[in-house]
Amino acid sequence: MPIYEYVCLNCKHQFEAIRPMSQADAPLACQKCGAEEIKRKISLFFAESGGKAVAGMAEPSCGSCSSGDCGNCGH
8 A cells, every 4th residue: 555645734744644546545543633634744755666766856966976876875
């Protein structure tokens, strides 16, 4: 099951929840204040395959990354 990120519109607390995709936007109480006024955040992710970034990098950050190989710089 995916991990979704939420923010409480009442107290601004940010939290995560593991839920089925079919329940991603179903009502959920804030873990801090209990309010049900929450909003799902857009989650960013990073993926690599064979040492090359395949998702999550809009632009390379350095010379090593420009070739898609971040193994040299630690990104």
